[in-house]
Amino acid sequence: MHSADVNECNYNPCPSDGFCHNIIGEHWCSCRVGKRYVKQSNTCNPDTGFIIGVTMGLFGLMVFIVITIFWGQLIIQKRKLNKVKQEYFRQHGGLLLFDRMKSDKGLAFTVYSLAELIHATDNFDNSRILGKGGHGTVYKGIIKNMPIAVKRCALVDDRQKKEFGQEMLILSQINHKNIVKLLGCCLEVEVPILVYEFVPHGTLFELIHGKNHALQIxxxxxxxxxxxxxxxxxxLHSYAxxxxxxxxxxxxxxxLDDNYMAKVSDFGASILAPSDKEQFVTMVQGTCGYLDPEYMQTCQLTEKSDVYSFGVILLEILTGQLPLKLKGSETQRSLSSIFLSAMKENNLDAVLVSHVKGEESMELLRGLADLAKKCLDMCGDNRPFMKxxxxxxxxxxxxxxxxxxRIDLEMDAESLLGGESTSGYEIELNGYPMGESENQPINPRSSYYAR
Incomplete structure (x- = not known):
C-alpha cells in the first residue's frame, strides 16, 4: 500500500519571490519572467540574457517603426514634390517646349532636371558664384565635363511664368558669335533656372574698372x-x-571669351518686342546710370532704350569712369550728364582718360564721342538704330x-547716322578683310510676342 504524497510546497522551500511546483516525491522552483532560479543559493536573480534580448527586440522594433514612418513620409513628400514640380513645369510652358523639341529634332536646347543642376553646382555653393545682379545669381557648373553658367532668376510675375516656355523657344534659336548661347533651362522650380555657355574671361566692366584693369588693354x-x-x-534687334x-x-x-571677343549676356532677362504699341512695361528694369530717360517717363521699352544704354558703354571706354557716382552734385553724378556738358562746351579733352588721349588721334576719339552723343539723345527717335x-x-x-x-568721315557719318560730323578723313579700303555678315534671320515664322 503506497503512502500519500506530501506537498512539499507547503513548507515554502522556494524563494519568496518565486514559484513552487510539487511533483510526486519532490518539488521544483521557478521565477517570474525576467528572473532566473539559482538552485545553489535558492534565489531568483535577474535574467540578464532575457532582459538584453527583450530590450534589443524592443529597440529593433522601435527602429523599424521609425524607419517605416520616415520612409513613408519621404515617399509622401517626394510624391508631393513631384506634383509641385509637374505643376511648375506646366505653368512655365514646359509641355509646349517638349512638344516643340520633339517636332524640331535640330533644336539644340536641353531641359535640365533640378537634380542635374544641383549636382553641377555643388548644391549652388557660394564658392561657385560668378556674379549677382538684379535679375538673379549666376553659378559656375560642370555637366559632362563641360563648364556652364547656371542662372537662378529673381522672382517673375504670372505673365512671365505662362510665357516662359514660348520665350525659351525663341531665345534658344539665337545663334550669333557675339551673343552668349542659351543652352537650356530648368522648369521644375518656382522661378525658372537658365543655363548658358560658360564665358571664361570676365566682363568688359572688369576690363575697364575692375580686377582686370591692370591689364591695360x-x-x-x-x-x-x-x-x-x-x-x-x-x-537681337534686327534679325531675331x-x-x-x-x-x-x-x-x-x-x-569676354578666351580671345577677348565680346559676347552679350543676360538676354534671358530681355523682353520680346511687343506687337501692340500700347503695351507698357509695368516694372522698371535695367541698371541705374544706363537707364533711358525716355523709358523712365513713358514705361515703354524700345530698341532705342538699348541704344541709349550702349551710348553709356561708349562713354566708359572713352573716359574710364563709372556711369554713376554716389558723391557730388546731381549733374556731376551721372557720367552721361558730365559728358554731354563737356561736348556742349567743346571740351571733350577734359573727360577723356589720359592714356587714351596719348594713344589715339583726337579725330578718332571725337568720332567715337559724336557717336556716343547721338546714342544719348534725350529723344529716342533721334537716336541711331543699333545697326x-x-x-x-x-x-x-x-x-x-x-x-x-585720311578719309572723309563727314559723308559716311551723315549717311550712317543722319547727322553732321566734326571730323574729316578718307581711308583706302583696298585689301582690307571685310568680314561676311552673320546676321541671318532666325525662325522667320515665329509670331511669339510678350504681352
Missing part, C-alpha cells in the same frame, strides 16, 4: 569689343524674329587700324 581692343557687342545687339529688346545693356553684361551704331564703330575701327590714311 589697348584702345583698339576696347573699340573692337564695343563693335562686337554692337553687332550682337544689332542681331520677333525682335528682342535686351533691356539691361551694360559693361557687366558684355562677357547704324555697329556700322559706325566698324568704320572707326578701320580708321584706327589705318591711321596713316
Amino acid at each position: 589697348s584702345f583698339n581692343t576696347l573699340l573692337r569689343i564695343a563693335h562686337e557687342a554692337a553687332e550682337g545687339l544689332c542681331f 524674329s520677333p525682335p528682342i529688346i535686351h533691356g539691361d545693356v551694360k559693361t557687366s553684361n558684355i562677357l 547704324e551704331v555697329a556700322d559706325e564703330l566698324n568704320r572707326l575701327r578701320k580708321l584706327s587700324m589705318h591711321p596713316w590714311v
Whole structure:
C-alpha cells in the first residue's frame, strides 16, 4: 500500500519571490519572467540574457517603426514634390517646349532636371558664384565635363511664368558669335533656372574698372569689343524674329571669351518686342546710370532704350569712369550728364582718360564721342538704330587700324547716322578683310510676342 504524497510546497522551500511546483516525491522552483532560479543559493536573480534580448527586440522594433514612418513620409513628400514640380513645369510652358523639341529634332536646347543642376553646382555653393545682379545669381557648373553658367532668376510675375516656355523657344534659336548661347533651362522650380555657355574671361566692366584693369588693354581692343557687342545687339534687334529688346545693356553684361571677343549676356532677362504699341512695361528694369530717360517717363521699352544704354558703354571706354557716382552734385553724378556738358562746351579733352588721349588721334576719339552723343539723345527717335551704331564703330575701327590714311568721315557719318560730323578723313579700303555678315534671320515664322 503506497503512502500519500506530501506537498512539499507547503513548507515554502522556494524563494519568496518565486514559484513552487510539487511533483510526486519532490518539488521544483521557478521565477517570474525576467528572473532566473539559482538552485545553489535558492534565489531568483535577474535574467540578464532575457532582459538584453527583450530590450534589443524592443529597440529593433522601435527602429523599424521609425524607419517605416520616415520612409513613408519621404515617399509622401517626394510624391508631393513631384506634383509641385509637374505643376511648375506646366505653368512655365514646359509641355509646349517638349512638344516643340520633339517636332524640331535640330533644336539644340536641353531641359535640365533640378537634380542635374544641383549636382553641377555643388548644391549652388557660394564658392561657385560668378556674379549677382538684379535679375538673379549666376553659378559656375560642370555637366559632362563641360563648364556652364547656371542662372537662378529673381522672382517673375504670372505673365512671365505662362510665357516662359514660348520665350525659351525663341531665345534658344539665337545663334550669333557675339551673343552668349542659351543652352537650356530648368522648369521644375518656382522661378525658372537658365543655363548658358560658360564665358571664361570676365566682363568688359572688369576690363575697364575692375580686377582686370591692370591689364591695360589697348584702345583698339576696347573699340573692337564695343563693335562686337554692337553687332550682337544689332542681331537681337534686327534679325531675331520677333525682335528682342535686351533691356539691361551694360559693361557687366558684355562677357569676354578666351580671345577677348565680346559676347552679350543676360538676354534671358530681355523682353520680346511687343506687337501692340500700347503695351507698357509695368516694372522698371535695367541698371541705374544706363537707364533711358525716355523709358523712365513713358514705361515703354524700345530698341532705342538699348541704344541709349550702349551710348553709356561708349562713354566708359572713352573716359574710364563709372556711369554713376554716389558723391557730388546731381549733374556731376551721372557720367552721361558730365559728358554731354563737356561736348556742349567743346571740351571733350577734359573727360577723356589720359592714356587714351596719348594713344589715339583726337579725330578718332571725337568720332567715337559724336557717336556716343547721338546714342544719348534725350529723344529716342533721334537716336541711331543699333545697326547704324555697329556700322559706325566698324568704320572707326578701320580708321584706327589705318591711321596713316585720311578719309572723309563727314559723308559716311551723315549717311550712317543722319547727322553732321566734326571730323574729316578718307581711308583706302583696298585689301582690307571685310568680314561676311552673320546676321541671318532666325525662325522667320515665329509670331511669339510678350504681352
